[in-house]
Amino acid sequence: MNSSSTPAHYGGKPIRDEVLGYGSQSISEADKKAITEALEGDYITRGPAVEEFEQRVADFVGVDHAVASTSGTTALHLAGEAAGFESGDEVITTPLTFVSTAHVATYTGATPVFADIDPHRRSLDPDAVREQITDDTAGIVPMHYDGLPADIEELLTIADEHDLTVIWDACHAFGGEWRDELIGAQRDMVMFSFHPVKNITTGEGGMVVTDDDELAKRLRRFRSFDMDYAPAGYEDEPWYQVTEGVGYNYNFTDIQAALGLAQLDRIEEFKAQRDMIIESYNAAFEEVPGIRTPPDPVESDPMRHLYAIEVNEEFGCDRKEFINAMHAENLGVQVHYVPLHYHPYFQEEFGYEEGMFPVAEEVYDKLVSMPLHAEMNQDDIGKVTQAVERLHRYHN
Numbered sequence: 505m506n507s508s509s510t511p512a513h514y515g516g517k518p519i520r521d522e523v524l525g526y527g528s529q530s531i532s533e534a535d536k537k538a539i540t541e542a543l544e545g546d547y548i549t550r551g552p553a554v555e556e557f558e559q560r561v562a563d564f565v566g567v568d569h570a571v572a573s574t575s576g577t578t579a580l581h582l583a584g585e586a587a588g589f590e591s592g593d594e595v596i597t598t599p600l601t602f603v604s605t606a607h608v609a610t611y612t613g614a615t616p617v618f619a620d621i622d623p624h625r626r627s628l629d630p631d632a633v634r635e636q637i638t639d640d641t642a643g644i645v646p647m648h649y650d651g652l653p654a655d656i657e658e659l660l661t662i663a664d665e666h667d668l669t670v671i672w673d674a675c676h677a678f679g680g681e682w683r684d685e686l687i688g689a690q691r692d693m694v695m696f697s698f699h700p701v702k703n704i705t706t707g708e709g710g711m712v713v714t715d716d717d718e719l720a721k722r723l724r725r726f727r728s729f730d731m732d733y734a735p736a737g738y739e740d741e742p743w744y745q746v747t748e749g750v751g752y753n754y755n756f757t758d759i760q761a762a763l764g765l766a767q768l769d770r771i772e773e774f775k776a777q778r779d780m781i782i783e784s785y786n787a788a789f790e791e792v793p794g795i796r797t798p799p800d801p802v803e804s805d806p807m808r809h810l811y812a813i814e815v816n817e818e819f820g821c822d823r824k825e826f827i828n829a830m831h832a833e834n835l836g837v838q839v840h841y842v843p844l845h846y847h848p849y850f851q852e853e854f855g856y857e858e859g860m861f862p863v864a865e866e867v868y869d870k871l872v873s874m875p876l877h878a879e880m881n882q883d884d885i886g887k888v889t890q891a892v893e894r895l896h897r898y899h900n
């Protein structure tokens with residue numbers, strides 16, 4: 505075996521000199537200009553750019569209201585507060601997600617109840633959700649894993665049958681379509697993250713979208729100190745503001761909004777780039793034994809945030825060896841996610857244990873997120889596929 509066919513992990517030369525991350529932002533000159541212009545405006549927070557960004561997202565998604573917030577995590581918190589979740593309530597969610605998804609429950613004092621996943625979508629299995637419903641169930645928080653829509657129809661049916669609030673964690677899914685709707689148009693609330701690795705970015709940032717006027721009002725109030733800035737009866741005392749509960753300062757800045765608006769102008773470009781990379785990966789990896797490419801979309805045109813493969817025994821080495829070998833090649837692959845019921849917090853607070861959600865665990869054991877972001881070029885894609893192919897050859 506010559507040195508160019510030896511993976512770096514076993515003594516060969518790394519396929520790249522610099523690390524290629526699994527995700528990254530794409531910032532153009534127009535993005536930078538938009539930020540500079542925002543800094544020159546009269547308002548740099550809670551100003552007109554924030555309203556414009558919210559309106560643009562609402563129009564894009566096809567809903568009445570969009571409420572921007574400091575992160576996806578705080579957007580989830582706002583949605584949980586607006587839903588009225590509280591101590592004694594149970595909120596059903598997936599264990600195969602980022603911790604913030606479950607914090608819709610924990611932040612509001614409710615209990616996160618995990619239900620197992622459907623391995624074909626890697627998101628909540630509706631049958632498993634049905635099994636977890638009790639008299640205390642107040643809501644469901646499904647997550648569209650990698651951008652692929654969860655079983656929206658079935659989950660909404662369950663919500664209707666049991667009068668539950670649904671908050672869709674669409675952090676991975678901004679820009680995608682399900683049937684003839686954009687992701688975000690589903691009731692009751694849908695939230696997004698604009699973290700740098702996501703489909704568009706505002707640095708940090710998040711948003712909740714909804715068609716429900718009352719929920720939108722509550723989201724806005726909680727975002728900003730639970731303050732009524734123009735209470736009825738005080739029209740001649742314009743300084744008079746009243747706070748009626750415990751709100752937060754999750755206000756979005758005009759600097760973030762300006763970047764968000766500029767990024768929205770590029771969403772088609774970003775989606776085309778992501779789709780092109782996915783097609784190239786699918787073509788290459790379908791030829792490699794032991795690699796399962798991500799599940800195909802069902803009735804949808806997702807904008808995928810992750811390209812998460814599953815590495816099986818047939819590949820020749822296990823997932824841990826695979827990841828360490830990719831890191832040695834300077835390919836920053838990642839795993840999404842360590843299941844939530846493995847974490848000490850959820851075990852100690854809520855009594856979860858490994859072994860409770862076998863489907864999520866089986867999928868987790870094989871998952872690897874390969875690099876996927878809009879700045880990647882043909883050379884980057886080629887390096888990723890070559891690294892996987894040479895690792896497979898080395899082990900076979």
Ligand SMILES: Cc1ncc(COP(=O)(O)O)c(C=O)c1O
Pocket residue numbers: 575576577578601602604605647673675676697698699708709710
């Ligand atoms: C599925 C999911 N939910 C919630 C979050 C939290 O978003 P943010 O990082 O913007 O707080 C993330 C981001 O990592 C996520 O991937």
